[in-house]
Amino acid sequence: MPIKFPFSRRRSGPTDAWTKCPSCDQQVFNKQLERNLRVCPHCGHHFRMGIGERIELLLDEGTFVERDASLESGDPLGFADQKPYPDRIEAAKVKTGLREAAVWGTGAIDGQRVAIGLFDFRFMGGSMGSVVGEKIARCFEAALAERLPAIIVSASGGARMQEGTLSLLQLAKTTAPLARLDDAGVPFISILTDPTTGGVLASFASLGDAIIAEPRALIGFAGARVASGTVGEDLPEGFQSAEFLLERGFVDMITPRAELRSTLSRLLRLLPVAPVEAIEPEQGQHAWGPIGVLSGLAERVGGAVSETIGIKVEPDAGGSGNGDRPARSSGAPEPATTEDER
Amino acid sequence: MTELMAPPDHAAVDAAWRRVQLARHPQRPRTLDLIPRIFDDFIELHGDRGFRDDPAIVGGPALLEGRPLMVIGHQKGTDTESNIMRNFGSAHPEGFRKAQRLMRLADKLGLPVVTFLDTAGAFPGPAAEERGQAEAIASSIKLMTGIQVPTVVVIVGEGGSGGALAIGVGDRVLALENAVYSVISPEGCAAILWRAPEAAPMAAAAMRMTAADQLELGVIDGIIDEPGEGAHTDHEAAARAIKRALLEALTTIGATATPELLTNRYARLRHIGTYTEDGAPAAEPELPSLRHRIGRILRLPGVPRRPRWSEVWPSGEDGPESEDES
Numbered sequence: 121m122p123i124k125f126p127f128s129r130r131r132s133g134p135t136d137a138w139t140k141c142p143s144c145d146q147q148v149f150n151k152q153l154e155r156n157l158r159v160c161p162h163c164g165h166h167f168r169m170g171i172g173e174r175i176e177l178l179l180d181e182g183t184f185v186e187r188d189a190s191l192e193s194g195d196p197l198g199f200a201d202q203k204p205y206p207d208r209i210e211a212a213k214v215k216t217g218l219r220e221a222a223v224w225g226t227g228a229i230d231g232q233r234v235a236i237g238l239f240d241f242r243f244m245g246g247s248m249g250s251v252v253g254e255k256i257a258r259c260f261e262a263a264l265a266e267r268l269p270a271i272i273v274s275a276s277g278g279a280r281m282q283e284g285t286l287s288l289l290q291l292a293k294t295t296a297p298l299a300r301l302d303d304a305g306v307p308f309i310s311i312l313t314d315p316t317t318g319g320v321l322a323s324f325a326s327l328g329d330a331i332i333a334e335p336r337a338l339i340g341f342a343g344a345r346v347a348s349g350t351v352g353e354d355l356p357e358g359f360q361s362a363e364f365l366l367e368r369g370f371v372d373m374i375t376p377r378a379e380l381r382s383t384l385s386r387l388l389r390l391l392p393v394a395p396v397e398a399i400e401p402e403q404g405q406h407a408w409g410p411i412g413v414l415s416g417l418a419e420r421v422g423g424a425v426s427e428t429i430g431i432k433v434e435p436d437a438g439g440s441g442n443g444d445r446p447a448r449s450s451g452a453p454e455p456a457t458t459e460d461e462r
Numbered sequence: 463m464t465e466l467m468a469p470p471d472h473a474a475v476d477a478a479w480r481r482v483q484l485a486r487h488p489q490r491p492r493t494l495d496l497i498p499r500i501f502d503d504f505i506e507l508h509g510d511r512g513f514r515d516d517p518a519i520v521g522g523p524a525l526l527e528g529r530p531l532m533v534i535g536h537q538k539g540t541d542t543e544s545n546i547m548r549n550f551g552s553a554h555p556e557g558f559r560k561a562q563r564l565m566r567l568a569d570k571l572g573l574p575v576v577t578f579l580d581t582a583g584a585f586p587g588p589a590a591e592e593r594g595q596a597e598a599i600a601s602s603i604k605l606m607t608g609i610q611v612p613t614v615v616v617i618v619g620e621g622g623s624g625g626a627l628a629i630g631v632g633d634r635v636l637a638l639e640n641a642v643y644s645v646i647s648p649e650g651c652a653a654i655l656w657r658a659p660e661a662a663p664m665a666a667a668a669m670r671m672t673a674a675d676q677l678e679l680g681v682i683d684g685i686i687d688e689p690g691e692g693a694h695t696d697h698e699a700a701a702r703a704i705k706r707a708l709l710e711a712l713t714t715i716g717a718t719a720t721p722e723l724l725t726n727r728y729a730r731l732r733h734i735g736t737y738t739e740d741g742a743p744a745a746e747p748e749l750p751s752l753r754h755r756i757g758r759i760l761r762l763p764g765v766p767r768r769p770r771w772s773e774v775w776p777s778g779e780d781g782p783e784s785e786d787e788s
């Protein structure tokens with residue numbers, strides 16, 4: 121049974137107050153800001169958004185179903201700086217009403233189903249530790265299994281220091297499924313919002329088949345402070361902005377928030393999940409290209425392949441199954457075929 | 463309630479900081495010190511074919527006991543002049559793109575990949591940003607998760623964050639005894655969480671960045687003992703120890719069939735992390751079968767393959783017949 125997303129009524133601040141726009145210094149009435157998708161009506165500054173607001177913005181009403189909501193962080197290092205890590209997590213939970221810095225689930229955009237993950241920067245700077253990495257990986261794996269386009273809306277300062285290298289390795293954990301989406305013909309759209317830096321940008325967020333950034337979002341590998349401090353020089357104007365990345369060729373487009381949903385909807389139609397066709401087993405066919413080495417191996421070690429991937433592969437004649445290096449390398453010309461559709 | 467460990471005491475802080483200093487020791491053997499001592503032959507290949515050759519990362523084909531493989535590593539300098547030339551081992555995007563090029567070549571020829579990690583981190587300056595440092599690291603990681611050859615990673619000095627991981631995804635990840643591995647430099651961590659760079663030793667202890675800690679956390683698979691007071695005292699002995707470890711690792715994983723290799727590599731990454739689910743410690747995550755990926759390549763029955771254009775965009779009745787596989 122679909123569960124109503126519990127955070128949709130949660131707002132970022134009291135509605136009867138004013139907010140000063142950091143871009144143009146104008147006072148904006150909060151209700152007006154929310155009606156305007158948290159974009160300054162005077163200068164177009166895009167304020168940060170919570171996950172509930174983002175879901176309302178992007179998905180068809182009532183279609184979002186959260187998954188793996190019960191994942192919660194441990195404290196693998198027993199980490200304490202001026203405050204123990206578990207206390208920091210508790211404080212973030214109270215502040216945001218979230219259990220972690222990211223949420224994922226399925227939903228629809230103009231009726232097109234998607235697997236979508238979203239970050240909230242207010243939860244420990246949207247930092248990625250074990251739980252956030254696990255959620256993103258599961259989002260991609262569900263996209264693969266259910267053949268749904270994957271969308272991630274990033275807002276993160278990077279990997280979470282309090283989980284040490286376990287956080288660093290989440291870069292690889294969240295990126296590994298993308299190679300499988302490539303093979304399976306499932307698209308991934310990455311949306312970069314203010315701010316997206318560090319380990320999140322240095323992993324899946326930079327690898328979208330299409331990458332959309334929000335106007336003037338801060339996007340960069342190193343925090344601007346780190347970059348400046350390290351190299352001891354002044355940074356170029358507009359450095360690490362969405363506009364800078366567009367010019368340098370690292371994002372595809374900058375889309376104002378009011379057009380984000382319609383742009384996503386069009387992209388989903390233009391970049392559809394590839395059709396599936398079951399292929400028939402083919403007799404006596406070999407491929408020996410760089411990819412084809414797999415078939416050679418599969419034939420030589422049929423048993424191992426069956427165990428690993430649950431299929432039956434007839435061992436070929438001469439399948440010795442030995443060798444401490446993968447196939448080929450014998451110097452003798454291999455039975456080549458030209459067949460290779462890649 | 464999570465059980466809290468006491469903050470690291472003075473002895474633990476001192477011990478962690480001593481390892482950091484050993485890992486950064488100016489006489490520690492660098493990649494180009496190790497290569498001629500470990501391999502029978504090596505030819506360095508240069509350049510990313512797009513922008514320039516980044517001297518902070520070196521690599522090329524090498525022979526290990528007569529058998530070819532691809533070796534890639536960070537390269538720090540040994541004195542001020544060479545450190546400036548090598549940018550202290552902190553690569554720009556073109557360094558990671560050179561590494562990617564060499565890994566693709568290894569994948570093409572079926573050569574195992576060996577990497578040596580020794581960097582304080584990827585270079586964070588404006589030039590690196592404008593050439594896409596984050597994209598370069600991300601695509602290196604992605605490539606390493608999928609190459610169809612055995613990959614062994616050795617952390618020889620500093621394993622500094624994303625710049626290390628970019629060439630640090632492997633089927634076996636080993637570390638020298640005094641090597642360290644961390645998500646951020648202890649100085650950076652101290653500046654952010656303690657607001658005091660001089661708290662770096664505290665941060666080093668808190669992040670549990672020593673080789674022994676990394677083994678306990680399951681991030682690395684083994685530790686290579688160093689000679690005497692550390693690898694800097696005897697490059698020959700350090701190289702011999704690394705060579706033994708490489709031969710052992712490659713002999714073990716080299717015998718693994720490629721599909722299993724890729725399944726294990728994926729599972730290894732997927733299992734990293736600590737969390738609870740439904741209030742209970744994480745069960746083994748259910749991993750998607752590799753059947754899909756391998757099946758597409760092997761053309762297994764019932765496994766979808768990537769379509770041709772004619773299937774995505776079927777032609778009219780009078781269009782040309784889509785040709786099938788011969």
Ligand SMILES: [Zn+2]
Pocket residue numbers: 141142143144145146160161162163164165
């Ligand atoms: Zn404004």
